[in-house]
Each structure stands twice: as C-alpha cells, then as structure tokens.
Amino acid sequence: MLLSKFLFCILLFFVLTFSSAESLGFTCKSNTTSKCKSLAGYVSPNATTLSSIVSLFGITDFNSLLGANNLPIRTKPSRSVAAKETIKIPFTCSCNNGTGISDKGPIYKVQSGESLYHIATDLFGFLVTTDEIAAVNNISNPDLIDVDQLLRIPLPCNCDDVDGNRVLHYAYKVSPNKSLEMIAKEFGATEESLLILNNLTDAKQLEAESILDVPLRVCTSMIRNTSADYPLLLPNGTYTFTANNCVKCSCDSSGKYWETFLEPKNWTLYCEPSPPEVKVRNWKECPTTTCVKEIEPGNNWGVQLGMSIFDSRCSDVEGKHNEWSCAYTGYNSRRQTVSVYMVNETRCIRGPSSGSSKMSTQSSNLVSFLINFGLLLCSALISS
Ligand SMILES: *[C@@H]1O[C@H](CO)[C@@H](O)[C@H](O)[C@H]1NC(C)=O
Ligand SMILES: *[C@@H]1O[C@H](CO)[C@@H](O)[C@H](O)[C@H]1NC(C)=O
Ligand SMILES: *[C@@H]1O[C@H](CO)[C@@H](O)[C@H](O)[C@H]1NC(C)=O
Ligand SMILES: *[C@@H]1O[C@H](CO)[C@@H](O)[C@H](O)[C@H]1NC(C)=O
Ligand SMILES: *[C@@H]1O[C@H](CO)[C@@H](O)[C@H](O)[C@H]1NC(C)=O
Ligand SMILES: *[C@@H]1O[C@H](CO)[C@@H](O)[C@H](O)[C@H]1NC(C)=O
Ligand SMILES: *[C@@H]1O[C@H](CO)[C@@H](O)[C@H](O)[C@H]1NC(C)=O
Ligand SMILES: *[C@@H]1O[C@H](CO)[C@@H](O)[C@H](O)[C@H]1NC(C)=O
Ligand SMILES: *[C@@H]1O[C@H](CO)[C@@H](O)[C@H](O)[C@H]1NC(C)=O
Ligand SMILES: *[C@@H]1O[C@H](CO)[C@@H](O)[C@H](O)[C@H]1NC(C)=O
Numbered sequence: 001m002l003l004s005k006f007l008f009c010i011l012l013f014f015v016l017t018f019s020s021a022e023s024l025g026f027t028c029k030s031n032t033t034s035k036c037k038s039l040a041g042y043v044s045p046n047a048t049t050l051s052s053i054v055s056l057f058g059i060t061d062f063n064s065l066l067g068a069n070n071l072p073i074r075t076k077p078s079r080s081v082a083a084k085e086t087i088k089i090p091f092t093c094s095c096n097n098g099t100g101i102s103d104k105g106p107i108y109k110v111q112s113g114e115s116l117y118h119i120a121t122d123l124f125g126f127l128v129t130t131d132e133i134a135a136v137n138n139i140s141n142p143d144l145i146d147v148d149q150l151l152r153i154p155l156p157c158n159c160d161d162v163d164g165n166r167v168l169h170y171a172y173k174v175s176p177n178k179s180l181e182m183i184a185k186e187f188g189a190t191e192e193s194l195l196i197l198n199n200l201t202d203a204k205q206l207e208a209e210s211i212l213d214v215p216l217r218v219c220t221s222m223i224r225n226t227s228a229d230y231p232l233l234l235p236n237g238t239y240t241f242t243a244n245n246c247v248k249c250s251c252d253s254s255g256k257y258w259e260t261f262l263e264p265k266n267w268t269l270y271c272e273p274s275p276p277e278v279k280v281r282n283w284k285e286c287p288t289t290t291c292v293k294e295i296e297p298g299n300n301w302g303v304q305l306g307m308s309i310f311d312s313r314c315s316d317v318e319g320k321h322n323e324w325s326c327a328y329t330g331y332n333s334r335r336q337t338v339s340v341y342m343v344n345e346t347r348c349i350r351g352p353s354s355g356s357s358k359m360s361t362q363s364s365n366l367v368s369f370l371i372n373f374g375l376l377l378c379s380a381l382i383s384s
Helices: 002-020 050-057 062-068 116-123 130-136 180-187 191-197 256-261 353-362 378-383
Strands: 034-043 086-096 099-102 107-109 150-152 167-173 211-217 238-242 247-251 270-273 290-296 299-304 308-311 320-332 337-348
Touching: 050 062, 050 086, 062 086, 062 238, 086 167, 116 130, 130 150, 167 180, 180 191, 180 211, 191 211, 247 320, 290 320, 290 337, 299 308, 299 320
Parallel strands: 034 167
Antiparallel strands: 034 086, 086 099, 107 150, 167 211, 238 247, 247 270, 290 299, 308 320, 320 337
C-alpha cells in the first residue's frame, strides 16, 4: 500500500515536472544563439486596427507589417482588422540553447485588473501561454502581477533549416476542425516535416488552439552572403523593403512578375526600385541600381533593376532565346551601394496560343522592359 502510494507520488512528480518544464517557444536545433526573421499568425480575438496591433507587438516598421500581409503600401494604420482575422506579425527570432522565442520583445505593460491569462489569450490571441510568460519573466506566482509591470512576451519561433532548405518559420494557431493534412496542404509543407518540427508522433495529437511550427517555403534569391540583408527569406505572397528602403523585393509562387516570359520564373525573388512614397533610411538618397550590358564592344545598355531584355537574335528554330534580367544581389550600408547582377538565361518559348493574349494584358504592367534595338520586340516574336 505504502509502496503504491510512493510510486504514485513519483509518477505525480514526473507528471508535474514534465508539464511545468513545458518548453518555451519552439524547439530549435541551433546550439549557439542564432537570429532570423520569423512570422506569427495573430488571430485577433476582437475587432481592432493595424495600429493597435503595431503597438501591441512593438512593431517598429509599419511597412514590414504591410509586406508580411501583402497589403498595399498606401494602407493606413487605421485600417480595421475584423475579429478572428489573421494578421501575420513579422519579428526577429532568437534561437538559443534549443529554444526559439522572439528576441527581447514584445514588451507589454500590465493594466489594472489584468491577469496573465487575459494577456496571453484575450490580448495575444493564444500565441503564448501563461506559463511561458511567467517563465521568461521569472514570475514564480502567476497570480501575482503588478499594474505597470513590464512583461516580455515570448512569441514562439524557429531558425532551423528544414530538409536542408532555408525556410521561414510561421507560428500558426490551429483553428478548430483543421487536420494536419489540411494545414500541410494550405502552407505547402509536408505532414512529416510538421510532425517532426512539432514533436508530434501522430497527426491525431494535433490540438485545436495550439501553436504549430509551420515551415514556409521561401523564394530563392541571388543575394550574396556578404550582403547586410542576407538571407532575405520571403515566403509566397509577401514583399519587403530592403537596402535602407531603396529596394522592394517580393515573392510569388506563380512567377506573376515574369508572366511575359511565357516560362514563369516561379519562386524566384523579384526586386525593383522602391516606389517614391517609401522614404529612404540612413542614406541621403538611393544609389543607382542599373545593370550594364555590353550589347556590342563599346555599346553598353543600362537595364534598371527588375527589368529584362530579350535578345531575339539568339532565337532559333526551337524558339529559344536569351534573356537578361537585372537582379538584386545585396547592399553595403557603409559604402552606400546596392549591387545588382545581370542574369543571363536561355529560355524556351512554348506555343504562342496562350502567350499573345497574356502579352496584351501584361504590357500595361510594364514589369518587363522590352527593348527593340535590332532585337525584336518580344510581343512581335510571340505573335509571329
Ligand atoms: C551543443 O554544444 C555542446 C558543447 O558546446 C555539445 O556538447 C553538444 O553536443 C551540442 N549539441 C548539439 C545538438 O549540437
Ligand atoms: C541549456 O539547456 C539545457 C537543458 O535543455 C540546460 O541544462 C542548460 O543549463 C542550458 N544552458 C544554458 C546556458 O542556459
Ligand atoms: C475582447 O473582448 C472581450 C470581451 O468581449 C474583452 O474581455 C477583451 O479584453 C477584449 N480584447 C481586446 C484585445 O480588446
Ligand atoms: C531571471 O532569473 C535569472 C536567474 O535567476 C536571471 O539570469 C535572469 O536575468 C532573470 N530574468 C529576468 C527577465 O528577470
Ligand atoms: C467543426 O465541424 C463540425 C462538424 O464537422 C461543425 O458542426 C462545426 O461547426 C465546425 N466548427 C467550425 C468552427 O468550423
Ligand atoms: C517530445 O515529446 C516527448 C513525449 O511525446 C517528450 O518526452 C520529449 O521531451 C519531447 N521533446 C522535446 C524536444 O520537446
Ligand atoms: C559565402 O558564399 C561563398 C560563395 O559564394 C562561399 O564560398 C562562402 O563560404 C560563403 N560564406 C558563408 C559564411 O556562408
Ligand atoms: C501564393 O500566394 C498566392 C496569393 O498571394 C496564392 O494565390 C497562391 O495559391 C500561393 N501559392 C502557393 C503555392 O501557396
Ligand atoms: C513552377 O515551375 C515549375 C517548374 O519549374 C512548373 O512545373 C510549374 O508549373 C510552375 N508553376 C506555376 C504556377 O507557374
Ligand atoms: C548566356 O548564357 C548562355 C548559357 O547559359 C551562354 O551560352 C551564352 O554565351 C551567354 N551569353 C552571353 C552573352 O553571355
């Protein structure tokens, strides 16, 4: 009898220590401290505005919020956010000693009458638990918090590569009735990677309202590892401003920006000079972002970042042609330079049937710049 009681106590002890040692944030393999960009899906409990979300999460760059949510650059901070609407929160992740949580912030100031539970659920939409807030803030009794006390909110995040690929980790709140399969499909992840990342043995272990570590595929880019913004991890349907706001880069899985090329370059980062309403930071003005291409000896053509030239002289019976596009490769803050690179690719033109109608709608888009200097215009090439 005594023995069984003793065993029960031992068991209870293990259960208690296991649950109280519930790890903070997401598990990351990184041993040393590594930092990266991360996203959290904030499901606003009540109707609110973007500016309230900005102050709740301590977002310093409003444009980064717009870019993460693919909202137009002219969106006002007063834009309303409906209850239950998901807003992606961009933040810096710090992976330290196996734990990935937001780096330093957000910081929340306790108002009168608020409990940790209210803060974790009603305010931060279940992205954190009361235990996690208590743990990072050394709160021994979660029922005792003071008005005006500053709390660090540890948003879960991760910096690990997945299957050898760089990804952007998204802290996703599992909505009711969502299966792991549906989530995997929605975000283009495999069920297996979701199970491993989240330490689940079985898809049935998935709990509604829990926060799942979802790896988002990012666009490949030509940004050099010496650039201050390396690696620029942009998932599908997002944009960002980089190089002190001089360059706008976006990621689209369908290669929207490359539709004129008939063979879309999907999942490739597309960068162009920022629109004028985006103010340059730190620098007096934006440096030039023009690629130079020597057409003939002594005859150079400048191609603006993001634009392309087709060289129809290279086309042959199979419809192959050469294309040069001016791509972004990074910036140097101290030297005040933005570097670009002329990408040379041989592409294959498929049948003109789908192409010609596409061209006419795309020409107004003017994302590509087609030059006719003894080189044929691409549209002429297609309609022929
Ligand atoms: C972390 O580093 C320690 C020593 O610095 C080492 O013993 C341990 O194996 C490392 N763990 C991992 C998972 O790399
Ligand atoms: C790292 O985590 C291990 C257990 O996960 C712990 O024993 C160790 O003290 C931690 N190291 C630091 C520096 O926090
Ligand atoms: C949302 O509404 C509930 C009651 O309807 C309230 O308790 C809570 O504080 C509100 N949350 C926010 C973020 O305003
Ligand atoms: C919590 O306590 C540990 C050691 O007791 C200390 O190193 C750490 O700085 C404290 N953290 C906060 C947020 O006060
Ligand atoms: C979940 O599914 C059940 C039946 O499949 C349905 O009755 C319920 O409304 C669903 N809940 C949500 C939140 O979609
Ligand atoms: C993974 O889950 C098992 C129980 O299912 C637990 O024993 C283990 O500590 C967990 N690992 C991590 C890294 O959280
Ligand atoms: C940076 O890239 C070059 C090749 O482009 C490579 O040789 C070098 O090892 C890389 N450095 C780091 C720190 O990854
Ligand atoms: C990429 O995002 C767009 C919307 O921005 C969406 O229509 C498309 O289905 C997404 N593609 C993938 C592969 O998720
Ligand atoms: C993306 O590219 C692959 C091959 O590179 C192609 O099979 C696929 O159809 C493309 N998807 C879209 C949406 O263009
Ligand atoms: C462009 O690249 C192709 C192969 O990728 C190469 O054959 C061709 O010579 C290059 N053209 C120029 C002008 O560099």
